[in-house]
Amino acid sequence: MVTAPTGALTDEAQGFLDAHPEVEAIDILLSDLHGIGRGKMIRRHELASLFRAGRGMPASLFAQDVEGNDVPAALDTQRDGGGDSLCWPVPGTLGRQPNGRGLVLLQMFxxxxxxxxxxxxxxxMAQIARARAAGYQPMGALELEFYLLDARGxxxxxxxxxxxxxxxxxMSVDELDEMSPFFEAVYAAAASFDLPLETLISEYAPGQFELTLRYRDLARAADDIVLVRQILRSTARRFGMRACFMAKPFGGRSGSGMHLHLSLTDPRGGANLFADGPQGDLSPLMLNAIGGIRAAMADxxxxxxxxxxxxxxLSGAIYSPACNSWGLDDRNVALRIPGGDGAARHFEHRVAGVDANPYLVAACVLGSALDGIEARTDPGPASSAEGAPPLPCxxxxxxxxxxGCASMRRILGPDLHTAYAAIKQHEVARLADHVTDIEWQLYGTL
Structure with missing residues (x-):
């Protein structure tokens, strides 16, 4: 019998089928380079086979733009002749969606x-393996900000x-109460996936909310975001709403971020390696990690x-960082060290938007942190937003x-790096050629 390279076991599939005799179909989902779910809907009797033998899908899914169109320069990085590769289930990600179907995440091999x-x-996973080889277990959690809109936006x-x-x-509790039927359905669906959803708040704009998730293994934390976005979309449809994960859907209103909390622990005993020293001093390991991330921030x-x-x-910075800065318990900096118990010390990366791919964010942030640790990179002095170099705009x-960045090429791998850059160059060119409504409004009578 073939062993799944993800470590998935057929017992998980059988346990799900036994627990949910009403489920007739399962969505099998692979995240493309944009974080968009691509995959298939399989029938109940096909689930065991997926766990036993994998399922074929084309790697060309990773050479597509956001609309699912092939980008030739990205396709050129693939040398498989267009044939199918095997996708395998990610352990612990199988559950029942609000739409009554199952859902499981995949990784391609x-x-x-x-x-x-x-x-x-x-x-x-390659950067997590790199961390483990160096004696570190990456731990993390991602916060998710988003808007709830009606079907027309x-x-x-x-x-x-x-x-x-x-x-x-x-932070209105009355608004949360008005929205409670929706969020109760979200929490109920999350329980099927063992998703550790925690605090819910109304955020700094009409219809904007934030969900936090419990800290755990970084790989599971990134999987959590993929799953919870699917649950939010599916649940919103059933309430006549639309879950919006644009970073800035409305000018003049708060944007939506995806903050990554990160630390490294000892895999042998679980001790937090970012914990404060005996005199309350910050961990040199954590400071070196912050230094590596700052050094790679622009690229x-x-x-x-x-x-x-x-x-x-990023350019209209309402509660989003505008500078490459770090500091203690300061929400205006890019890399924030929250206050609290020094034994649980970690840092929060506040730059990524909610539209970012959580797997790529985790890979780049962890990879840059490991670079900083290896090079013992000085993070520089803690500073406010006014005293730090601006982020690219x-x-x-x-x-x-x-x-053109060698470190991003090394962290992500040359094929992914080249394909991602090619797709984004294609997207820049397409949008540069598009005449917007505001241009017609301003210049149409000249």
Whole structure:
């Protein structure tokens, strides 16, 4: 019998089928380079075979733009003749969706069981393996900000009372109560996947919310985000709403981020290697990690802000960082060290938008942190936003910087790096050629 290279066991499939005799179909989902779910809907009787033998899909999924069109320069990085590679289930990600179907995440491998180099989850797992080889177990959690809109893109109506969401209402418990039928359905679906959803708040704009997830193994933390976005989309449809994961859907309102909390532990005993020293001093290991991330920040910005819309959030910095800075318990910096118990010390990377691919974010942030640790990179002095170098503020320049960056090529692998850069260069060219409505409004009568 073939052993799944992900470690998935057929017992998981059988346990799900036994627990859910009503489920007739299962969505099998692979995350492309944009974080968009690509895959198939299989029938109940096919699930065991997926866990036993994998399922064929083309690696060309990783050479597509956001609309699913092939990008020739990205396809040129693939040398498989267009044939199918094998996708295998990710252990612990099988559950029942609000739509009544099952769902399981996948990772792609070649026919010999090696990772397909274009798969973003594979890139993350390679950096996790690098960390483990150095004696570190990466731990993390990602926070998710998003908007709930109506089906036409306007403000949604609350399920209780029917009020159209309006006003900032930051941290309003009454608004959470009005939205409670929706979020109760989200939490119920999350329980089927063992998703550790925790705190919910209304954020700093009408219809904007934030969900936090429990800290755990970094790979599972990234999988969590992929799953919870699918659950939010599916649940929203059933309430006549739309879950929006654009980084800046509305000018003049708060953008939506995906903050990554990260630490390294000792895999032998679980001790936090970022914990404060005996005198309350910050861990040199953590400071070196921050130094590595700061050194790579400009070249990694395309991963953190992958779309033109991402840069609207970064240039209009309402509670989003504008500088390459770090500091203690300061929400204006890019890399924040939260206060609290020094034994649980970690840092929060606050730059990525909610539109970023969580696997690529995890790979680049962890890889840059490991580079900093290996080189013992000094993070420089803690500073406020005013005292630090600005983050890049131009999307097309970020594409060029990423494409020419040797460290991003090494961290992500040459094939994924080249394909991602080619797709984004294609996207920049397409949008540069598009005449917008505002141009007609301003210049159409000249």
């Amino acid at each position: 070649d026919r010999q069981g090696g990772p397909v180099p274009h798969d973003p989850r594979g890139a993350m 306007g403000m949604a109506r609350a399920p209780l009372g029917g009020r159209r969401l309006s006003g900032t209402n930051c 990694s910005m395309l991963v953190l802000g992958p779309t033109l819309n991402s840069w609207r959030r 131009d999307w097309s320049q970020a594409v060029q910087a990423f494409a």
